Protein backbone atom coordinates (compact mmCIF):
# COMPACT_ATOMS: atom_id res chain seq x y z
CA UNK A 1 0.00 0.00 0.00
CA UNK A 2 2.84 2.32 0.87
CA UNK A 3 4.36 1.90 -2.60
CA UNK A 4 0.98 2.42 -4.24
CA UNK A 5 0.47 5.65 -2.33
CA UNK A 6 3.94 6.84 -3.30
CA UNK A 7 3.35 6.07 -6.99
CA UNK A 8 0.07 7.97 -6.91
CA UNK A 9 1.84 10.92 -5.31
CA UNK A 10 4.55 10.85 -7.95
CA UNK A 11 1.91 10.97 -10.66
CA UNK A 12 0.39 14.04 -9.01
CA UNK A 13 3.85 15.56 -8.61
CA UNK A 14 4.52 15.07 -12.32
CA UNK A 15 1.22 16.69 -13.25
CA UNK A 16 1.94 19.75 -11.17
CA UNK A 17 5.67 20.01 -11.66
CA UNK A 18 5.36 22.87 -14.14
CA UNK A 19 3.14 24.91 -11.84
CA UNK A 20 4.18 27.42 -9.25
CA UNK A 21 7.12 26.96 -6.96
CA UNK A 22 4.81 26.73 -3.95
CA UNK A 23 2.78 23.87 -5.40
CA UNK A 24 5.90 22.01 -6.36
CA UNK A 25 7.37 22.42 -2.90
CA UNK A 26 4.34 21.08 -1.15
CA UNK A 27 4.00 18.10 -3.43
CA UNK A 28 7.71 17.32 -3.37
CA UNK A 29 7.71 17.43 0.41
CA UNK A 30 4.65 15.27 0.89
CA UNK A 31 5.60 12.77 -1.76
CA UNK A 32 8.80 11.62 -0.16
CA UNK A 33 8.23 11.67 3.53
CA UNK A 34 11.25 10.27 5.28
CA UNK A 35 11.20 6.65 4.22
CA UNK A 36 14.93 6.31 5.02
CA UNK A 37 14.98 3.41 2.62
CA UNK A 38 17.07 3.58 -0.51
CA UNK A 39 15.44 0.39 -1.82
CA UNK A 40 12.19 2.38 -2.20
CA UNK A 41 13.96 4.56 -4.75
CA UNK A 42 14.68 1.54 -6.90
CA UNK A 43 10.95 0.80 -7.10
CA UNK A 44 10.04 4.23 -8.40
CA UNK A 45 8.89 4.32 -12.00
CA UNK A 46 9.92 7.91 -12.56
CA UNK A 47 13.64 8.51 -12.30
CA UNK A 48 13.15 12.23 -12.77
CA UNK A 49 11.35 13.04 -9.53
CA UNK A 50 13.18 15.33 -7.13
CA UNK A 51 13.92 13.80 -3.73
CA UNK A 52 15.76 14.86 -0.61
CA UNK A 53 18.99 12.91 -0.22
CA UNK A 54 18.72 12.91 3.58
CA UNK A 55 15.48 10.92 3.35
CA UNK A 56 17.36 8.04 1.73
CA UNK A 57 20.87 8.04 3.15
CA UNK A 58 22.57 9.32 6.28
CA UNK A 59 26.01 8.39 4.96
CA UNK A 60 26.87 11.79 3.50
CA UNK A 61 28.28 14.94 5.09
CA UNK A 62 26.31 18.03 4.10
CA UNK A 63 28.14 21.36 4.04
CA UNK A 64 25.84 23.34 1.81
CA UNK A 65 27.83 26.49 1.18
CA UNK A 66 25.01 28.53 -0.38
CA UNK A 67 22.98 28.19 2.82
CA UNK A 68 25.75 30.27 4.45
CA UNK A 69 27.61 33.40 3.38
CA UNK A 70 30.82 31.35 2.97
CA UNK A 71 30.65 31.33 -0.83
CA UNK A 72 31.69 33.50 -3.75
CA UNK A 73 28.36 35.33 -3.66
CA UNK A 74 29.18 36.34 -0.07
CA UNK A 75 25.55 35.87 0.77
CA UNK A 76 23.19 33.19 2.00
CA UNK A 77 20.97 32.32 -0.97
CA UNK A 78 19.31 29.14 0.36
CA UNK A 79 17.00 29.25 3.38
CA UNK A 80 18.43 25.94 4.57
CA UNK A 81 21.00 23.46 3.37
CA UNK A 82 19.07 20.53 1.94
CA UNK A 83 20.38 18.36 -0.88
CA UNK A 84 17.61 17.79 -3.43
CA UNK A 85 18.37 15.86 -6.63
CA UNK A 86 16.46 13.79 -9.15
CA UNK A 87 16.06 10.23 -7.89
CA UNK A 88 18.33 8.80 -10.61
CA UNK A 89 21.14 11.13 -9.48
CA UNK A 90 20.68 10.02 -5.88
CA UNK A 91 20.79 6.34 -6.82
CA UNK A 92 24.14 6.80 -8.57
CA UNK A 93 25.52 8.99 -5.81
CA UNK A 94 24.61 6.49 -3.09
CA UNK A 95 26.33 3.69 -5.04
CA UNK A 96 29.48 5.79 -5.51
CA UNK A 97 29.48 6.69 -1.80
CA UNK A 98 29.27 2.99 -0.86
CA UNK A 99 32.52 2.41 -2.70
CA UNK A 100 34.21 5.40 -1.05
CA UNK A 101 33.06 4.13 2.35
CA UNK A 102 34.66 0.74 1.66
CA UNK A 103 37.93 2.60 1.11
CA UNK A 104 37.56 4.56 4.38
CA UNK A 105 36.15 7.81 2.96
CA UNK A 106 32.78 9.40 2.33
CA UNK A 107 31.34 12.14 0.17
CA UNK A 108 30.91 15.66 1.52
CA UNK A 109 28.45 17.78 -0.47
CA UNK A 110 28.75 21.52 -1.08
CA UNK A 111 25.84 21.92 -3.53
CA UNK A 112 23.17 19.80 -5.21
CA UNK A 113 20.02 20.99 -7.04
CA UNK A 114 20.12 24.77 -7.44
CA UNK A 115 17.07 26.88 -8.36
CA UNK A 116 17.39 28.77 -11.66
CA UNK A 117 16.96 32.14 -9.92
CA UNK A 118 20.13 31.44 -7.90
CA UNK A 119 21.93 30.61 -11.15
CA UNK A 120 20.96 34.06 -12.45
CA UNK A 121 22.46 35.73 -9.38
CA UNK A 122 25.69 33.76 -9.83
CA UNK A 123 25.92 34.76 -13.49
CA UNK A 124 25.51 38.43 -12.60
CA UNK A 125 28.57 38.18 -10.34
CA UNK A 126 30.71 35.83 -12.50
CA UNK A 127 29.58 36.07 -16.16
CA UNK A 128 32.27 33.60 -17.23
CA UNK A 129 31.14 30.25 -18.63
CA UNK A 130 34.38 28.57 -17.58
CA UNK A 131 33.12 28.75 -13.99
CA UNK A 132 29.40 29.54 -14.00
CA UNK A 133 26.78 28.25 -16.43
CA UNK A 134 24.85 30.90 -18.33
CA UNK A 135 21.28 30.80 -16.96
CA UNK A 136 19.92 31.12 -20.51
CA UNK A 137 21.07 27.55 -21.08
CA UNK A 138 21.07 26.56 -17.44
CA UNK A 139 23.38 24.39 -15.38
CA UNK A 140 22.99 20.69 -14.71
CA UNK A 141 22.59 21.85 -11.08
CA UNK A 142 19.31 23.50 -12.20
CA UNK A 143 18.26 20.14 -13.66
CA UNK A 144 18.91 18.16 -10.46
CA UNK A 145 21.76 16.19 -11.99
CA UNK A 146 24.93 17.85 -10.65
CA UNK A 147 26.78 17.79 -7.35
CA UNK A 148 29.71 19.74 -5.94
CA UNK A 149 31.64 17.40 -3.67
CA UNK A 150 34.84 16.42 -1.96
CA UNK A 151 35.91 13.46 0.18
CA UNK A 152 36.45 13.24 3.93
CA UNK A 153 38.36 10.61 5.89
CA UNK A 154 37.11 8.59 8.87
CA UNK A 155 37.65 11.60 11.15
CA UNK A 156 35.58 13.84 8.89
CA UNK A 157 38.66 15.70 7.68
CA UNK A 158 38.58 16.83 4.05
CA UNK A 159 41.18 15.30 1.77
CA UNK A 160 43.59 17.81 0.24
CA UNK A 161 42.30 18.63 -3.24
CA UNK A 162 44.71 21.53 -3.82
CA UNK A 163 42.17 24.37 -3.69
CA UNK A 164 39.04 25.24 -1.81
CA UNK A 165 35.61 24.60 -3.31
CA UNK A 166 34.63 27.37 -5.77
CA UNK A 167 38.19 28.57 -6.26
CA UNK A 168 37.86 30.15 -9.69
CA UNK A 169 41.37 29.78 -11.03
CA UNK A 170 43.50 27.43 -13.14
CA UNK A 171 44.55 25.44 -10.04
CA UNK A 172 41.02 24.00 -9.87
CA UNK A 173 41.30 22.35 -13.27
CA UNK A 174 41.72 18.63 -13.80
CA UNK A 175 44.47 19.58 -16.27
CA UNK A 176 46.51 21.63 -13.79
CA UNK A 177 49.54 19.50 -12.97
CA UNK A 178 51.64 21.68 -10.66
CA UNK A 179 50.17 20.01 -7.59
CA UNK A 180 51.51 17.65 -4.95
CA UNK A 181 51.33 13.92 -5.65
CA UNK A 182 48.89 13.65 -2.72
CA UNK A 183 46.47 16.13 -4.31
CA UNK A 184 46.70 14.45 -7.70
CA UNK A 185 46.06 11.05 -6.10
CA UNK A 186 43.01 12.39 -4.20
CA UNK A 187 41.49 14.06 -7.27
CA UNK A 188 42.06 10.91 -9.34
CA UNK A 189 40.37 8.69 -6.75
CA UNK A 190 37.34 10.99 -6.63
CA UNK A 191 37.10 11.13 -10.41
CA UNK A 192 37.64 7.43 -11.06
CA UNK A 193 34.83 6.29 -8.78
CA UNK A 194 32.39 9.03 -9.80
CA UNK A 195 32.87 8.14 -13.48
CA UNK A 196 32.35 4.47 -12.67
CA UNK A 197 28.86 5.28 -11.32
CA UNK A 198 27.56 7.31 -14.24
CA UNK A 199 28.93 10.79 -13.60
CA UNK A 200 31.20 12.92 -15.75
CA UNK A 201 33.73 15.47 -14.55
CA UNK A 202 33.91 19.15 -15.47
CA UNK A 203 37.34 20.22 -16.73
CA UNK A 204 37.74 23.47 -14.81
CA UNK A 205 36.34 22.37 -11.42
CA UNK A 206 37.63 19.30 -9.56
CA UNK A 207 34.55 19.35 -7.27
CA UNK A 208 31.80 19.33 -9.92
CA UNK A 209 30.19 16.15 -11.28
CA UNK A 210 27.25 15.80 -13.67
CA UNK A 211 25.13 12.73 -13.99
CA UNK A 212 25.78 11.81 -17.63
CA UNK A 213 22.11 11.10 -18.17
CA UNK A 214 20.85 14.53 -17.01
CA UNK A 215 21.38 16.98 -19.85
CA UNK A 216 17.88 16.71 -21.29
CA UNK A 217 16.07 17.07 -17.98
CA UNK A 218 14.08 20.26 -17.51
CA UNK A 219 15.43 23.29 -15.71
CA UNK A 220 13.71 23.88 -12.35
CA UNK A 221 13.19 26.80 -10.05
CA UNK A 222 11.41 25.35 -7.02
CA UNK A 223 12.66 26.12 -3.53
CA UNK A 224 12.59 23.32 -0.99
CA UNK A 225 10.84 23.73 2.32
CA UNK A 226 12.82 24.04 5.53
CA UNK A 227 11.87 22.39 8.85
Ligand SMILES: [Zn+2]
Nearest residue numbers: 146147148208
Ligand atom coordinates in the same frame (compact mmCIF):
# COMPACT_ATOMS: atom_id res chain seq x y z
ZN1 LIG B 1 28.89 22.56 -9.58
